Every structure is written in C-alpha cells, then in structure tokens.
Amino acid sequence: MALEKRNITSQKESFAKWYQDVVREAELAENSDVRGCGIVKPYGFKIWKLIKEELSRKIDSSGVEEVYFPMFIPLSNLNAEAAHVEGFSPELAVVTHGGGKELEEPLAVRPTSESSMYPTFGKWIQSYRDLPLRVNQWNNVVRWEKRPRPFLRWSEFLWQEGHTAFATEKAARKEVREMLEMYKDLYEYMAIPSFIGRKSTLEKFAGAEMTTTVELMVRDGKAIQGATSHYLGTNFAKVFDVQYLGEDGDLHYCHQNSWGLSWRSVGAVIMAHGDDSGLRLPPNIAPIQVVIVPIYKEDTRSKVLEFAENLKEELSDFRVAVDLRDDQTPGFKFNHWEVKGVPLRLEVGAREIDEGKITVFRRDLNAKTSIPLVDLSNQVEGLLKSVYTELFKQAKDFSSRHIHRIESIDDINDQVGFFEASWCESVESEKLLKEKFSMVSRVLPREFEDKEPKNEKCFITGEPAKHDWLFAKSY
C-alpha cells in the first residue's frame, strides 16, 4: 500500500526545517498573532500534560507543596538582586497601564518568581521550626524572545518552578542534587538519556551560586537544557531579608534553591526521538499509545468495525483509539498516525480476523509483525515496554556515538555532537569558544566533578585545566 506524501523535510536536509514540519504536521502547535508566542494544540498539549502529571507526582511525593504567587512583580522587587536583574531585564514584558490608568510603578510580568516569592518567604519564615520551606508552582512566565522556536523558545511558556529555603548550605545542596535526579528520572521516563552536573560561571542562572543542569543530546548532535536546579546561596535571602531564628538564639540567613522544568521538554522529546517520518513518542507520554486501523471493503465493513471496537474495549487499560474515518484510505491513516508518533498501530482486516491474528506496526522500528489473537492486553503491554526500551537504547547509542574527546579547540572541525575536553574554566576562554564556534560549555558531568582532568592543559588556553567538561552547540 503506497504511503501518501509526507510534508516533512528530512533531518539530513535541514534539522531546523524538519522540526518545524513535524510540529505542524503532527498538529502539536502553531504560531499566534502575538510575535514570539505560540498556540499549543490538543495533541501537543496532551504530551505536555502527561509529562506534567508524572513530574507533579514526583514533586508531591517529595513533600513539596503547591502555591500560587502573582504573575506581576513590581520592578523595584525585580531590581533588588543585582545579578538577577542584569540577567532578566532585557527580556521583560512590562505592564504600564491597569484599569484604565497609568500605574504609579510599572509591573513586570514574571520571567521567574524569585523576586515575587522571597519577600513573602521572609514573612513566613521566623524560626528554624519553619524550615525547610518547600513550595512549587505551575505557571506561565514571559521572557521576550528574539528568535522564537516552538516549545523551545517562546516568549510565553508554561513551566513549574520550585522554591525552597533551608537552614544550612548542606541541606540546600542536598536538595539541589535530589531535584536534579528527579529531572533525570523524568527524562528516563521519556526514554531520553541525560548528562547531569553543574554549569559554568557564564552559563549559570542569574543570581545563583551554582546551577546544575540536565543536558540532553538531540538528533542533530546539539544540546537541549532539559531542566535546571539552582543553589542560590544566601544571595536572595540577604536582599529580601529571609532570616530565621536558630536554635542558638541568633538570626541566620536561609540557604535557598530554585528548580524548574518547562514545556521545552516537549521540544526535547520531538528532537530526541523523531525521524524522517515524524514524531516517535515514548509510550509513557503518548496521547494515543495504540491506534487501531480497520481495513475493509463494503462486504466486510460491519464485521471488521465490530471487531475493531471490541479490540478497543479489550485494550481499555491503554490510551487507545480506533480510526473510523470513512473518507480516508488506510494508507492515509497509516501515514497520519506515523507522523503523530503513535507507538503501536494495529491493522485489522477480515482475512486476519479469520486467521486469528493481527498485524502490528511498531513506530520505534518502523517494522510490521504479526501477533495471535490471544491475551492481547498482555501482548500489547509487552510491546509497549519493548518500544520504550528500544527508543531509549537508540537514544543512548546515538548519544555515545556522538561524544568526541578533543584535546584542542582545533579538533572541533565540523564534527557533530558533544565535545569532551579538559578545561581551565575561565570566562574569557568560554567567550572565545562562543564567538568562534557558537558553542559553550554544557555541563561538568557529575562523574568528572571529583576527578583530575584527563589532560593537564586547557583545550582552549593551554593554561592548567581543572576538570573535563562537555561542550556543544545548543538550542
């Protein structure tokens, strides 16, 4: 059966165009009238919802409570922490009029909520008994984007931001690691391997002491920052007076963290798993895990449709759909659900029913197989697990094939992927790398943190190296 034409550029021809095409053809999202802001369509939103539900379970079970703070922040609050305002002020959206009048003080739409929440934390926290304070909110934030890109860079985006306060640096740093692990686990849930560790001075969050990151490699070899977990030290606590009375009877500043993950995770899923036929969704976050396509002629129509409906019933433990459209050919439908990345397609025809089997198309392998009509729910469960394992394996294989150990900046050439190199960690050298190769450090992987660098000398400056880092171009 001939496939209909897919309106998708190949990844090799242009990965950027491929991405745009998939976002459009899989009906995930589209641009809006408001420059830089996007519209997330039902199928795209459902992927985000499934990611969100899993992360929400993880956050809840770690004992963090949900809150809501206003999205408007008086500019004076935002301007209170010097590094923070320097990082965010070029990206602000500013409300100057409200209720028909010019406001006395303009309000920023939150780019992140540190300066919205922490003045209140100062009131909530009195003594050591009030610690730790651990809250999270799911919300929209705005950072004005010059080069918007669906999910990855929109001026308005949805995310969660966790904000916590501890009595000691040790307790705060412990949570930074735990939340980073939580995000790593979340990406594993999406069959995406990740590199976790800390960020360089240049790349850390504006206002943080230390930023840790979950870095993902996507199928053009570039990096996506999948989530971050920051140790803010006492920087904000000093500015917003977040203090507690200790058991020792003295006042101390709280040690604070913030950590967040946005719907750019949807973009990461698209780029980490997609192929030239479109999306390939890991079963855990697939809006439809199994699609049933009935194949019939006029005389077998009612028999096949009835069988398909029964099949759907039998598979009700899964997110399952039957494509009943009468005005489309099976070939069109196959293509439609492949573009949308549905993990399993069951093809049901009259002859197969008679022979007691059905054809299964696995999107991870783009291959068909035949299964007997017994114990279908268990078979499908097994197949979905197998799809997950295969997608994860492919992503891990891709990732390890595209990490290049280099000893000098000249070794980069036009290779694609992540570059592992021993580095002096100076801001100047990173700026140079950025200028020359549009590349920055992505992460000091945790397993390299306590190790000597493999090369004594920095791959850029020749100065003494401190650690082995990963470098890459990024989204």
Place this chain on the structure above:
Amino acid sequence: MALEKRNITSQKESFAKWYQDVVREAELAENSDVRGCGIVKPYGFKIWKLIKEELSRKIDSSGVEEVYFPMFIPLSNLNAEAAHVEGFSPELAVVTHGGGKELEEPLAVRPTSESSMYPTFGKWIQSYRDLPLRVNQWNNVVRWEKRPRPFLRWSEFLWQEGHTAFATEKAARKEVREMLEMYKDLYEYMAIPSFIGRKSTLEKFAGAEMTTTVELMVRDGKAIQGATSHYLGTNFAKVFDVQYLGEDGDLHYCHQNSWGLSWRSVGAVIMAHGDDSGLRLPPNIAPIQVVIVPIYKEDTRSKVLEFAENLKEELSDFRVAVDLRDDQTPGFKFNHWEVKGVPLRLEVGAREIDEGKITVFRRDLNAKTSIPLVDLSNQVEGLLKSVYTELFKQAKDFSSRHIHRIESIDDINDQVGFFEASWCESVESEKLLKEKFSMVSRVLPREFEDKEPKNEKCFITGEPAKHDWLFAKSY
C-alpha cells in the same frame, strides 16, 4: 479541655470580617505587594487543586480537549467585538514594553480568551467535518479590581475557560445546558446546592446572546455566581470569520459557547459552609480529611504515638495526618484543625486504647462521639459520607429558609437572602433596583423558565411580568 482563643470575628458581628479572618487563620491566602493580587498558600491551593481535579475529570470525559493560547492579546483583536470591548476595556492590564522596547501595538493581558482564540478557530474550522470544536484551557486571567477580596475578586485569578463551536444553534444551546449541569454537579460534590438558569440582559456576559449561571447562597444570604455557561450566538463568529462549509455546499457562521469556573469556588466553599470556629470543609475537597491527635503524658507517649502511626497506616485510603507537634497542647491542636475545617478529628489517648475505642470529633456537627476500634476504615468512610450529607443538608435548609417571596419592591426591607418575584425584565427596572437596594437579578431559575409568573404584575414597575426571578445582593 479549654479551647485556645480563636482570632475569628463572629459571622453575626461582621460577615466580611469573619471571611477575612478565616482566610488568614486557616492559612488559605494573603495579600501581596501587588495591589489587588493575592498569594494562595499551600492549604488554600490544595482545596483549589482538588476542585480542579474533579472538574478536569468531568471536562475530559465530556470529550473536550485541552489547549493553550497566549495570554497576550493585541488590543485590535480585543476591540473587534463591540459589546465585548465595552465590557472589558475598563478592567484591562496593558503591556506597552517588551524586550526593552516600546511595542508597536500594546498587548492586553487576557481578561478572557474569546478574542485570543477565535481568530485561530476561523483557521482550524473549514468544513462541517471539523465540528464541533471543543477545547478548554486552565490559565490565569487579569481583570483590574477596585475592591479586591480573597478568591472572590482578585485582579489576577486562575480559572478554566471552555470554548466551543457548533454547526447549529440547537447543538450549541444543548451544550450550554450540559456544561451548566456539570457545574451544578461540581458544587454538589462540594455539598453546595445551587440555582441554575439564565441571566438578565444587564447581567449577561459582554458579547453573549445568553448567559446561564450557577448561583449559590452563602451564609449571610448573599449570592455568589459559581460558574457561567454562555451561548455566544454568531456574534464572535461574524467578527473573527469563524465559518464552515456545510453539507449543503454553502458557508455558514459557527454557533459558539464559552463556559468557565474560577478559584472563586474556593471562596464559595468558605462562605457556604464556614461557621464561627472557621472553615468546615466537605470531605471531597478537604486537603486533610482525617486528623489524628495523640493525647499523652510522658509515660504513655511512646504507646500512644505508635498507636497513632498505626492508625494513620490503617486509614491510608483517606487524606490523613497525625499532629505530632510536641510543643503544642491538645487544645491548641483541636482549635487549629477546627479552624482549618478538617471533617473528622480522631482523639487517641492511653485510656481509650485500653478500652478499645477512640473519640471522633465531627466538624459538621461540632460534636464528639465514640467509636469502637474495629473495622476503622469502613467506619471512617461512613462518617465522611455522613459529614458530606449533613453539610449538604444544612446548606439546603439554610437556602430554603432564606428565600422570600415578595410581591413588591417595598417588601424587601432589611430581610436577608434571595427574593423571588415576578418581573417585567426591563433593563431600567433592574437599574432602579440596583440603585435603591444594591441588588440585581441573579437568575431566572430553569424550573420557572416555561411557567407563567405567579403575579401578573412586575414587583418593581407594575408592568406585565414575564417570569419569576431570583434577586439578591451578591459578591
């Protein structure tokens, strides 16, 4: 055991002050630095989350899909529908600067999303096959408030807004009723009875053909609009060109609806059930359904605490907490959880353990009873059902005791509650009522829609009456 002082004004002394006190003492919410905007604390947010989860299930199961549209709306879009802009422009927050520059066209922060979504609906909908289109989004909206009040009137609030398009008026109006029933059911889930039906010309949504409402009576006799479901007709479709090609081969305008419920539902729960001791939460939306308070002396401490922990384990089907604080008296704890409206409190002491029973305090009745230590999970389930039934009954009784049939505007006097009267439905008469008694029509109850009015003459004008309506002061 003497109760600690509760910092709550009695409802009789000042219902408005009582409300503020409960919001503060139950740790639900507080004011923020941004005038008119509030901070929702963990306990308050959890109530909203439980409401939201139940409503989300209902919306999903009705076949509506979730989407996300930008919160910024170009002013030209918002200004396109005449009645709509007239209703909302005095309440807008306007962004004039973005990314460090003055914007070419100012952007409104959405007060509601009709004018954000419908230009896109026009593109999504081509033929009758694309209908009905039914989407929903959970988001924040901004309507500048002159007289803010926690949950009920904040400049920024969270809500869901459903937006749908149909081929025919009949299909659209059918859904308006279905969504209204959904909201009524949701309030029943919160043990709150409601009056449903349509709104007057003066009170309908800006841009709608017809607004239907769920009206709730709270314990000072005033009304809260709990949710609305609007038939928009083809008003917006004509402005934003939302047309479909019919089976007849002609272009037709879509018939559209929108329907929404916000976190003012949390305010309604507080006001519909609360008493002079604070909140009384219906079990379905209580963050903690059962609190266990261990009562011990030094020599019975470990025995009682171990028993309490086991009890918590046994009741793990419910949202249950043990108050383990060592620095507070049982009396303080009793008060604390009463203010927070926890439906059931289990008091566990050494003597009771020996006697094989525990004391249960029911917040709905403010009364204690004793239950044997057998089959506790079933007993608690039964008690929670009984709390629900009792709260619902109390609310229904209150409601029916406070509906007054009146024949003339002069009968209002200083009675408290809803007033049922036969009305001519003229805009002028409603304006007069508003001016004189700060009162408007709340709803034409559905059961009166097809009936003749009880009095031939209007209670305000003496002109021929059309229907019997309910009138009240409102929040």
